[in-house]
Amino acid sequence: MTRVHEIYPDGRVSLREVGLRDGLQLVKTFPSTVAKRRWIGDEYAAGVRHFEIGSFLPASTFPQFADVRELVRTVAELPGAHGIALVLNERGVNEALASGVAEIASVVSATEEHSQANAKRSREEAIANIRRLCEWRDASAHRPIVHAAISMALGCSIAGPVDPLEVIRIAEKCFAAGADVVGIADTVGYAGPKQVGALTEAIVKMSGHPVCVHLHDTRGMGIANASAALDAGARILDGSLGGLGGCPFAPGATGNVVFEDLVFLCESKGFATGIDIEKLVAVRAILREAMPGEPLYGSLARAGLPACKTSVAA
Amino acid sequence: MTRVHEIYPDGRVSLREVGLRDGLQLVKTFPSTVAKRRWIGDEYAAGVRHFEIGSFLPASTFPQFADVRELVRTVAELPGAHGIALVLNERGVNEALASGVAEIASVVSATEEHSQANAKRSREEAIANIRRLCEWRDASAHRPIVHAAISMALGCSIAGPVDPLEVIRIAEKCFAAGADVVGIADTVGYAGPKQVGALTEAIVKMSGHPVCVHLHDTRGMGIANASAALDAGARILDGSLGGLGGCPFAPGATGNVVFEDLVFLCESKGFATGIDIEKLVAVRAILREAMPGEPLYGSLARAGLPACKTSVAA
Numbered sequence: 001m002t003r004v005h006e007i008y009p010d011g012r013v014s015l016r017e018v019g020l021r022d023g024l025q026l027v028k029t030f031p032s033t034v035a036k037r038r039w040i041g042d043e044y045a046a047g048v049r050h051f052e053i054g055s056f057l058p059a060s061t062f063p064q065f066a067d068v069r070e071l072v073r074t075v076a077e078l079p080g081a082h083g084i085a086l087v088l089n090e091r092g093v094n095e096a097l098a099s100g101v102a103e104i105a106s107v108v109s110a111t112e113e114h115s116q117a118n119a120k121r122s123r124e125e126a127i128a129n130i131r132r133l134c135e136w137r138d139a140s141a142h143r144p145i146v147h148a149a150i151s152m153a154l155g156c157s158i159a160g161p162v163d164p165l166e167v168i169r170i171a172e173k174c175f176a177a178g179a180d181v182v183g184i185a186d187t188v189g190y191a192g193p194k195q196v197g198a199l200t201e202a203i204v205k206m207s208g209h210p211v212c213v214h215l216h217d218t219r220g221m222g223i224a225n226a227s228a229a230l231d232a233g234a235r236i237l238d239g240s241l242g243g244l245g246g247c248p249f250a251p252g253a254t255g256n257v258v259f260e261d262l263v264f265l266c267e268s269k270g271f272a273t274g275i276d277i278e279k280l281v282a283v284r285a286i287l288r289e290a291m292p293g294e295p296l297y298g299s300l301a302r303a304g305l306p307a308c309k310t311s312v313a314a
Numbered sequence: 315m316t317r318v319h320e321i322y323p324d325g326r327v328s329l330r331e332v333g334l335r336d337g338l339q340l341v342k343t344f345p346s347t348v349a350k351r352r353w354i355g356d357e358y359a360a361g362v363r364h365f366e367i368g369s370f371l372p373a374s375t376f377p378q379f380a381d382v383r384e385l386v387r388t389v390a391e392l393p394g395a396h397g398i399a400l401v402l403n404e405r406g407v408n409e410a411l412a413s414g415v416a417e418i419a420s421v422v423s424a425t426e427e428h429s430q431a432n433a434k435r436s437r438e439e440a441i442a443n444i445r446r447l448c449e450w451r452d453a454s455a456h457r458p459i460v461h462a463a464i465s466m467a468l469g470c471s472i473a474g475p476v477d478p479l480e481v482i483r484i485a486e487k488c489f490a491a492g493a494d495v496v497g498i499a500d501t502v503g504y505a506g507p508k509q510v511g512a513l514t515e516a517i518v519k520m521s522g523h524p525v526c527v528h529l530h531d532t533r534g535m536g537i538a539n540a541s542a543a544l545d546a547g548a549r550i551l552d553g554s555l556g557g558l559g560g561c562p563f564a565p566g567a568t569g570n571v572v573f574e575d576l577v578f579l580c581e582s583k584g585f586a587t588g589i590d591i592e593k594l595v596a597v598r599a600i601l602r603e604a605m606p607g608e609p610l611y612g613s614l615a616r617a618g619l620p621a622c623k624t625s626v627a628a
Contacts, residue, residue: 155620157621160620160621188620189613189617190620191582192541192578192579192581192582192583193538193541193579193582193583194582194583194584195582217613218613218617219575219578219613219614219617219620220537220572220575220578220612220613220614221537221575221578221579221582221613223534223535223537223538224507224537224538224540224541224579226538227506227507227538227541227542228541253613253616253617254613254616254617258534261533261534261535264506264533264534264535265506265507265535265538267506268505268506268507268508268509268535269506269507269508270508298534299531299532299533299534299535299567299568300533300534302567302568303503303532303533303567303568306469306474306502306504306533307471307474
């Protein structure tokens, strides 16, 4: 069994809290490092094991991630917990490798238009970066997992519809470059479940590697899309507590799939997540306190769990 | 082709606006008849054809439905539009038949506990009422469609989990009693998509009749459940504009599935609804004006439709 299958066991659903990175990309108030540590610690106590904790970007531009190294240590100290950090350029890769973070995510845009506009590089250059990252991983002592995240994989804010065959080709190239995991992201929440299911199934069947599906709830399809991704064989899904994280291309829109609702979905489909929903919902208090201006979404927090009578009506 | 297949054509998705009945069950401010007529008229202009418009209950207890007869006429005057009203007792049945409403819905609880607590009658008595309603339908000149709605079909606020075989037996009895349509309702929003899909598929396969799926978004599963119901063969789905309609058993929880998001889901799955989402979203202004204190939900209204570029990224 390779290392990636220890972190993301086959047949088991792994739910990743991305609120500490994707969720903080656009917020106005940043939680303190102390608040982030409580957030991680309390979610860990609720059963969460996978945390995207920040990115190695210039702290001058993204001060909310200035404490990423401290959070790498926070997660590393929790038995069985797994930390993930995002990188964009070579400097960030070197810093991430030096930090000892367990998983490094690097982005490739699904469309050339978005790649040039967002990262000022071609998709081929982005894939070359992943290849280089994998070489450094192989030369490292701690061998972090390399995650190639394909943004705009289900619709692009610049190019519009995205050809799924193109995404499949990019995924193939990422795996060929040495990526351990490929992520497909509905970055702007354009897709419905049919499209998510079809793309997920194609990449799961093609690769045999773990596939992560990263969904935004921009148009209310988040949970339905997650359900379709699970049906199609994805076993790694991203979400953020309270749906934290807006969308720069749809002001006022909701952000990532609501983590606690995602847990409910998985459990309702018979996938044990190991996460206690009521304990998870209670962690929202930390976010409310640390970011009083940020709207939190989610239905479980409002409605609570169904009444748990075990008797079946005659 | 029987009448019911004209109203709910096979293979085509029919989306029913239930906000004027289920959506108004718990609101504090009631829209005026004029506002309701604008609501119906503007949704009709957006392409909606199926409207649940009220119930024949004592106006002293449910003053919000006192104008149901006028709304029956409003809908009847719109070519191709179809009005639905709810009844609970024999007096209501007679009034509904006399009103000429095109469809009469009568409720059976999935559990004996809920039937006794909510309607003070057994489930067998509720089914006997449907049988009598069908006899009257057959003796009537306009032959309204009879809809047997099975409440708590996916979980009961009193009995907890509900045995799907029990719901299937009740559905069989309703069809045997002469019902044209059977509805399965997740009244308290307990279910996930796996459960909804399995029950829907069983009843669709068993009956050959149209099956309506009525979902609440209490725990955020509404759209995912609707997607599963469509996959399982249901072609009639209920929703309410802005998700109007709370849940008496979960204070503060969202209500029916958001109608406009449901349209987006169907279209994304390749089911043409005939409904213009932007025109539909614009109708929310009528609800906001008529019921300023009621929260409206929904993602399409916040985020808008995806950018509609037709070019596919190279």
